[in-house]
Amino acid sequence: MAQIETELQLLKTEAVNMWTLVNSQLNKARLAFINFDKDLAREVVMKEKRVNGSELKIDRDCENIFALFCPVAIDLRFLLAVLKINTNLERIGDIAEGIAKYVIDAEVPFTQGLLDVARILPMYEESVRMLEDTQEAFEKEDTILARSVFKKDEFLDDINRQSHKVLEKHLKDHPQDTAQALWILSTIRKLERVGDQSKNIAEEIIFYLEAKVLKHRNKFV
Amino acid sequence: MESTIIKSRNFNASFGSNHVVKNVNIDIPRNKVVAVMGPSGCGKTTYLRCINRMHELIPGATSSGEMTINNENIYQMHPIFVRLKIGMVFQRPNPFPNLSIYDNVIAGYKLNGIKLPKAERDRVVEHSLTRVALWNEVKDSLSKKGSFLSGGQQQRLCIARAVAMEPEVLLFDEPTSALDPISTSTVEELFHELKTNYTLIIVTHNMQQAARVSDKTAFFYLGELVEYDETRIMFTAPKDSRTQNYITGRFS
Numbered sequence: 001m002a003q004i005e006t007e008l009q010l011l012k013t014e015a016v017n018m019w020t021l022v023n024s025q026l027n028k029a030r031l032a033f034i035n036f037d038k039d040l041a042r043e044v045v046m047k048e049k050r051v052n053g054s055e056l057k058i059d060r061d062c063e064n065i066f067a068l069f070c071p072v073a074i075d076l077r078f079l080l081a082v083l084k085i086n087t088n089l090e091r092i093g094d095i096a097e098g099i100a101k102y103v104i105d106a107e108v109p110f111t112q113g114l115l116d117v118a119r120i121l122p123m124y125e126e127s128v129r130m131l132e133d134t135q136e137a138f139e140k141e142d143t144i145l146a147r148s149v150f151k152k153d154e155f156l157d158d159i160n161r162q163s164h165k166v167l168e169k170h171l172k173d174h175p176q177d178t179a180q181a182l183w184i185l186s187t188i189r190k191l192e193r194v195g196d197q198s199k200n201i202a203e204e205i206i207f208y209l210e211a212k213v214l215k216h217r218n219k220f221v
Numbered sequence: 222m223e224s225t226i227i228k229s230r231n232f233n234a235s236f237g238s239n240h241v242v243k244n245v246n247i248d249i250p251r252n253k254v255v256a257v258m259g260p261s262g263c264g265k266t267t268y269l270r271c272i273n274r275m276h277e278l279i280p281g282a283t284s285s286g287e288m289t290i291n292n293e294n295i296y297q298m299h300p301i302f303v304r305l306k307i308g309m310v311f312q313r314p315n316p317f318p319n320l321s322i323y324d325n326v327i328a329g330y331k332l333n334g335i336k337l338p339k340a341e342r343d344r345v346v347e348h349s350l351t352r353v354a355l356w357n358e359v360k361d362s363l364s365k366k367g368s369f370l371s372g373g374q375q376q377r378l379c380i381a382r383a384v385a386m387e388p389e390v391l392l393f394d395e396p397t398s399a400l401d402p403i404s405t406s407t408v409e410e411l412f413h414e415l416k417t418n419y420t421l422i423i424v425t426h427n428m429q430q431a432a433r434v435s436d437k438t439a440f441f442y443l444g445e446l447v448e449y450d451e452t453r454i455m456f457t458a459p460k461d462s463r464t465q466n467y468i469t470g471r472f473s
Contacts, residue, residue, distance in 0.1 A: 002469075002470045002471060004469070004470060005471070070429055071469070072428070072432070072456045072457070072468045072469060073456060073457060073458065073459055073464075073465045073468055073469050074465060074469065075469050076456070076457060077457065077458070211457070211458030
């Protein structure tokens, strides 16, 4: 096996580990949020440092491979994709931390009626699934699975689009929920970003494997 | 729109029964640098030598198919005339050891029996050495032997010798493989300058050099032209898996 292949294989393992960590962060923040589990939320905040460390390590390894092995073709595309995926994963890690911090600061659990009307829980589950799908697509080099992420993002976009209206309507009858509704609105925006970032990641997987640039294009043509 | 200067159609070359270039079809665009790469024995140098009919100098060598320059069949021209239009620079710098720098530059004229007035000779020497960025380095030592120059300077002198004949195409066979990195870099810079006046075809084993200097790249394997495209495409998204395996070092 050529040395560059060994290096790229190690990098792939690091990227998968980063993915697993970020997935776990996003999912733990979700559980902390549903169960109002402040200990779990603190764990998420504490582990954010590991996400940052992992991002720096992957960046540095990419730089070294660029400098030492002058990659071309699929190797070059793989490295460019990993660099961008790395950035997107780190941002998803930040979002998980942000959600966990709110759970730590909140005084009372969320009103169930508010959660239901905003559809935030199914949205959260779908965003976690999207991230899991991108990881599996990357590991198995499966561009069909990567493309399925684009469709899932429409579900998140739909909830995001309607959130303002449904929360406004809810608050007319339940003005005491205003503080929580504002936070839910902000979290819906964050989850919508997770969807966008997963979509970006899926685009990078397709770029690396098929040399096709889907960025800023209609994905369903 | 880019115009084609060299065109091959179903071109084949053999050494006796050894078929080394197989049905090659390629259009070389004018005033561009085209790199030809591939593993040893893939036929790239043989193909290069067919372009200016050097291949036929080897006993038992044959060729078939069409090779044209400006739509004229190279194989229906006088070989000397072909080589005046298509100059060649070899792997190892090969200035004539007993000739001065000045005489090396105009050797092509002397060997072809072309007599130039002194003023014209001086102009050709200065012009050719300037073209290869060697004039300032040697203008005060033109009478010294070419073999006293460094390896990189000798190679530029050989390029000046080819340029002096005002060819349309310059062929380079591994032109920097015997040079150190600094001289290699100087010669590579020269390629960018030279392409404004000439079409360059470079056989190279150095893939990074192909990526750095060429506009288009051809990949040969087992005598066949596997892929030929813009260099930026060949090195980012080659279409053929054999090209990808070769340039990423996964060739078995």
